[in-house]
Amino acid sequence: MQLDTRAQTLLKALVERYIADGQPVGSRALSKISGLELSPATIRNIMADLEEMGFVASPHTSAGRVPTPRGYRMFVDTLLTVEPIDETALESKMQARLQPNSQQKIIANAAQVxxxxxxxxxxVLTPRRESIFQQIEFLRLSEKRILLVIVSPNGDVQNRLLLTDVDYSPAKLVQAANYINQHYGGLSLDDVRLRLQGELRKLRDDMTWLMQAAVEAGSDAMTDNSDEVVISGERNLLSVTDLSSNMDSLRKLFDMFEQKTSLMQLLDISGKATGVQIFIGGESQLVPMEEMSVVTAPYEVNGKIVGTLGVIGPTRMAYERVIPIVNITAKLLSNALSHS
Known part of the structure; x- marks a missing residue:
């Protein structure tokens, strides 16, 4: 939704003031800090329009207004002015912590930075393990149940149960496994998936489902438990009143750190995009609390995106300061891992 210049200026001023002191912002304060020569009545009218559009809300205990998740989204997407920072000084401060050594240590240090x-x-979401397989086997268990056996180059064995609509004979299963092993053994399952998109048209239909099922189930099996979330500074959030003001908020906070499921989903999704992403509580179901935001960026190894990192904080955070921190850390982590 488009806002005129006056409404944008007032919304920007309101969000910045609210981030700074956490108190509802009234029309009198906005008239002083916005730089607009408008009467209090005009400001009240514009604020009423912003409230009707869902960008601000009025707490019951105050005549002032606070930004809503939609207001924060408008702010970070179109109104935010990122602070110019001394990138050289920041990089030199961080590089000492991200010197190439073990990958595990570099990632832990990145979270601490x-x-x-x-x-x-x-x-930091650790790099996804590449799902390379050496060979596979299909074992017929019953009429429409097949056991998929995947063997990695180092001898690890993973099993997955496939439920089929067709009763495949043992001979057909051997034929399919031989085809996959002969043509794709030693490749990553991601590479196999890409090659199959063009090659499945040439195969007989009764093999097509088996091939696709093997790749999907194999990818799941070989990446199970390979993603790990490294978190540093959880205790910092306990001192943020917005996040720890009541027992319900504390419970949600600890559930997120203990279970990590929604956090991993969020980081996995942000790894599919480029650049810094901002997830705002109240608009994203992946963020468990309306008072929380997560600022993320993907990182690479040798030019390939392998993971995501970010900062978890209150929705009322100084985005203009956090965004460049996340962005530069992602670049430095990419460089350190590419040379480790």
Whole structure:
């Protein structure tokens, strides 16, 4: 939804003031800080329009207004002015912590850097393990139940149960396994998936389902438990009143850190995009609390995106300061991992 210049200026001023002091912002304060020569009555009218459009809300205990999740989204997408920072000084400060050594240590240090610079929680989704297989087998268990056996190059064995609509004979299962092993053995399952898109048209239809099922189930089997979320600075969030003001908020906060499921989904989704992404509580179901936001960016190894990192903090965070911290950390982590 488009806002005129006056409405944008007032919304920007309101969000910035609310981020700074956490108190509802009234029309009198906005007339002083916005730089607009408008009467209090005109400001009240514009604020009433912004409230009707869902960008601000009025707490019952105050005549002032606070930004809604939609207001924060408008702010970070179109109104935010990112602070110019001394990138060289920041990089030199961070590089000492991200010197190439073990991958595990570099990632742990990256989470600590994000936490210490933002004063919130730093989080890193570790690189996804490449799902390379050496060979597979299909074993007929019953009429429409097949056991998929995947053997990795180092001898690890993973099993997955496939439920089929067709009763495949043992001979057909051997034929399908031989085809896959002969043509694709030693490749990653992601590479196999790409090649199959063009090659399945040439295969007989009764093999097509088996091929696709093997790739999908194999990918799930070989990446199970390979993604890990490294978190640093959780205790910082306990001192943020917005996130720990009551027992319900604390429970949601600890559930997120303990279970990590929604956090991993969020980081996985943000890894499919480029650049910094901002997830705002109240508009994203992946963020468990309306008072919480997560600022993320993907990182790479040798030019290929392999994971995501970010900062978890209150919705009322200084985005203009956190965004460059996340962005630069992602670049430095990419460089450190590419040379480790």
């Amino acid at each position: 994000l936490s210490s610079l933002s004063h919130f929680a730093g989080v």
